[in-house]
Amino acid sequence: MSDLPRKEFDFAVVGGGLVGMAIAWGIAGRGRKVVVLDGGDLDFRASRGNFALVWVQSKGAGMPEYGSWTLQSSQLWPQLASALNEQTGLDVCFSKPGGLHLLLSDREMENRACALKRLHNQPGMEALEYEMLDHSVLEKMLPQIGPEVAGASFCPQDGHVNALRLLRALHVAFGRLGGEYRSNHLVQRIESRRGEFSLSTADGVVTAEKLVLAAGLGNFRLAPMVGLNAPVRPQRGQIIITEKVAPFVSYVVHTIRQTDEGGIMISDSVEEAEYDASVGTEVLSVMAARAVRMFPLLARLNVVRCWAALRVMPQDGFPIYDQSQSCPGAFIATCHSGVTLAANHALVLPALIDAGALPSKELQAFSTQRFDVPAAH
Numbered sequence: 338m339s340d341l342p343r344k345e346f347d348f349a350v351v352g353g354g355l356v357g358m359a360i361a362w363g364i365a366g367r368g369r370k371v372v373v374l375d376g377g378d379l380d381f382r383a384s385r386g387n388f389a390l391v392w393v394q395s396k397g398a399g400m401p402e403y404g405s406w407t408l409q410s411s412q413l414w415p416q417l418a419s420a421l422n423e424q425t426g427l428d429v430c431f432s433k434p435g436g437l438h439l440l441l442s443d444r445e446m447e448n449r450a451c452a453l454k455r456l457h458n459q460p461g462m463e464a465l466e467y468e469m470l471d472h473s474v475l476e477k478m479l480p481q482i483g484p485e486v487a488g489a490s491f492c493p494q495d496g497h498v499n500a501l502r503l504l505r506a507l508h509v510a511f512g513r514l515g516g517e518y519r520s521n522h523l524v525q526r527i528e529s530r531r532g533e534f535s536l537s538t539a540d541g542v543v544t545a546e547k548l549v550l551a552a553g554l555g556n557f558r559l560a561p562m563v564g565l566n567a568p569v570r571p572q573r574g575q576i577i578i579t580e581k582v583a584p585f586v587s588y589v590v591h592t593i594r595q596t597d598e599g600g601i602m603i604s605d606s607v608e609e610a611e612y613d614a615s616v617g618t619e620v621l622s623v624m625a626a627r628a629v630r631m632f633p634l635l636a637r638l639n640v641v642r643c644w645a646a647l648r649v650m651p652q653d654g655f656p657i658y659d660q661s662q663s664c665p666g667a668f669i670a671t672c673h674s675g676v677t678l679a680a681n682h683a684l685v686l687p688a689l690i691d692a693g694a695l696p697s698k699e700l701q702a703f704s705t706q707r708f709d710v711p712a713a714h
């Protein structure tokens with residue numbers, strides 16, 4: 338018999354946001370004993386401040402595999418929503434009415450049409466249904482659009498969800514499977530020794546046979562502790578929420594969506610602001626002005642809340658999934674678009690991680706090896 342002490346857990350997942358919880362739920366569903374070690378309320382947490390789109394159109398420029406991966410997740414989303422509903426009774430309000438990217442001038446129409454054509458002309462890009470719509474066609478779909486709207490691109494695969502309820506449902510479902518969630522357990526140090534990972538927190542050491550780093554922006558610091566590389570940076574986005582109104586946006590608009598509760602969310606900012614998550618009227622007023630040009634009736638609504646949150650943005654914008662070569666059993670999963678990709682993270686990745694099969698052939702493009710480019714001399 339081995340004289341090694343028994344590890345407490347089969348898997349430790351670091352990070353209890355959408356990425357960590359989706360994977361933890363999937364692994365726990367495979368009968369593994371899983372602990373999630375998460376930070377606290379003062380951390381940067383994209384999962385609590387996002388725009389909640391399940392967005393497919395325009396994904397994959399520069400990496401067609403990302404287009405396919407995104408499409409696959411959108412197709413798996415109904416399965417995720419119903420599994421969570423069955424296990425928790427919570428409705429995450431997933432719907433796929435199709436998405437519109439509204440454009441405010443002929444110039445914007447032209448640029449958008451070219452960008453989508455370039456995307457779909459890439460070798461290896463999976464065919465995705467989309468079309469460019471002019472004002473008159475669009476007006477029949479969205480009668481409330483303003484006269485300045487020149488048209489839109491439309492993709493029937495786009496949808497949205499209630500992202501906070503999704504996070505809650507994942508937590509509840511994980512708990513029902515016997516998973517253990519520990520809040521305020523920031524992992525400070527990770528050591529790998531004799532087939533076991535020791536994770537040091539202020540509350541003591543946790544041991545596990547395998548490890549998944551899903552700590553969002555925290556992955557940047559943690560990954561090198563197990564021989565991985567996670568070049569992620571913060572990218573700020575600001576969001577405006579209006580009072581609740583009767584339904585009038587029956588499709589998902591890229592920057593404006595009506596939640597299941599009736600409020601309008603406006604999100605149109607992408608800012609390089611390092612770790613500054615403050616809101617600013619300069620950006621908010623530009624977002625609001627553009628939204629009112631799209632839907633003039635928005636000018637009559639009261640704004641009830643605004644916030645800023647930091648995206649977890651990989652260096653090249655694409656997801657990172659890998660297993661450490663020097664510390665086998667240590668995995669990393671991090672990405673922007675963790676709402677869209679939640680179905681893949683919950684229903685596809687766990688089996689690969691559990692089998693130690695990352696990087697798989699299918700996910701090779703997302704390996705950290707793509708960052709190992711020798712410097713030019």
Ligand SMILES: Cc1cc2nc3c(=O)[nH]c(=O)nc-3n(C[C@H](O)[C@H](O)[C@H](O)COP(=O)(O)OP(=O)(O)OC[C@H]3O[C@@H](n4cnc5c(N)ncnc54)[C@H](O)[C@@H]3O)c2cc1C
Nearest residue numbers: 352354356376383384388390524553555574674675676677
């Ligand atoms: C403004 C905005 C709009 C967005 N809109 C969309 C959208 O419409 N659709 C979409 O698909 N995506 C969207 N996103 C992106 C999406 O929210 C993220 O991809 C997703 O939430 C990332 O989840 P995560 O679990 O990786 O990170 P996070 O939610 O940031 O969670 C990371 C967790 O790790 C914990 N942690 C960090 N360090 C440690 C440590 N050392 N030890 C233990 N725990 C640690 C933190 O406490 C945190 O809970 C948006 C993001 C923003 C900011």
